[in-house]
Amino acid sequence: EAGVAQSPRYKIIEKRQSVAFWCNPISGHATLYWYQQILGQGPKLLIQFQNNGVVDDSQLPKDRFSAERLKGVDSTLKIQPAKLEDSAVYLCASAILDSSEQYFGPGTRLTVT
Amino acid sequence: SQQGEEDPQALSIQEGENATMNCSYKTSINNLQWYRQNSGRGLVHLILIRSNEREKHSGRLRVTLDTSKKSSSLLITASRAADTASYFCATAWNRNTGKLIFGQGTTLQVKP
Numbered sequence: 001e002a003g004v005a006q007s008p009r010y011k012i013i014e015k016r017q018s019v020a021f022w023c024n025p026i027s028g029h030a031t032l033y034w035y036q037q038i039l040g041q042g043p044k045l046l047i048q049f050q051n052n053g054v055v056d057d058s059q060l061p062k063d064r065f066s067a068e069r070l071k072g073v074d075s076t077l078k079i080q081p082a083k084l085e086d087s088a089v090y091l092c093a094s095a096i097l098d099s100s101e102q103y104f105g106p107g108t109r110l111t112v113t
Numbered sequence: 114s115q116q117g118e119e120d121p122q123a124l125s126i127q128e129g130e131n132a133t134m135n136c137s138y139k140t141s142i143n144n145l146q147w148y149r150q151n152s153g154r155g156l157v158h159l160i161l162i163r164s165n166e167r168e169k170h171s172g173r174l175r176v177t178l179d180t181s182k183k184s185s186s187l188l189i190t191a192s193r194a195a196d197t198a199s200y201f202c203a204t205a206w207n208r209n210t211g212k213l214i215f216g217q218g219t220t221l222q223v224k225p
Contacts, residue, residue: 004155031211040217041217041218042201042203042215042216042217042218043156043201043215044215045212045213045214048211048212055212056212091155091156093155093156095211098211099211100143100144100146100161100205100211100212100213101146101158101161102156102158102211102213103158104148104155104156104157105155106154106155107154107155109153
């Protein structure tokens with residue numbers, strides 16, 4: 001079975017620019033998560049989707065971050081405008097409905113200069 | 114804030130030795146999971162232990178859970194160089210939402 005796909009793998013931007021990340025979950029997984037992982041820390045949940053609806057976005061900085069999951073499959077996470085502190089790895093994970101075991105993609109490493 | 118606190122932050126052992134990592138958490142949980150992350154890669158699920166379980170095994174992995182102390186431990190026996198990675202515990206409050214809160218992780222180095 002194909003795993004969670006993410007692109008790009010690496011991105012370098014200047015502060016105040018915008019950036020978008022893409023995630024394709026495992027086929028049939030209804031739940032999709034975006035995490036932010038700062039160097040030396042564990043992943044922090046940004047947003048959780050169930051199909052195309054948002055379940056939890058309480059830790060998403062909504063003034064600059066947005067995410068969507070149109071049609072309940074692929075998802076994009078956008079940052080606009082980026083700040084230096086947004087430098088991190090952005091991980092996408094998916095899970096089957098009602099399961100807390102998550103499958104992670106390889107992540108996108110974002111560097112904001 | 115993150116739920117889990119892991120101890121130690123870093124661990125260095127020789128191949129063949131056992132590695133033990135500990136995780137403490139603050140609130141009631143439905144289950145606790147351990148994940149491994151190799152450098153520059155995504156996380157890989159290792160094992161899940163439910164709140165009504167005390168011990169679970171998977172290959173060379175042994176996980177214990179003490180809900181009275183709000184703590185868990187991961188034991189890797191007969192470690193290999195390939196076990197070098199960061200290990201994270203993650204707690205789930207509610208099985209249905211699937212939301213996980215991750216700890217800070219333990220970085221394990223296994224020297225050949």
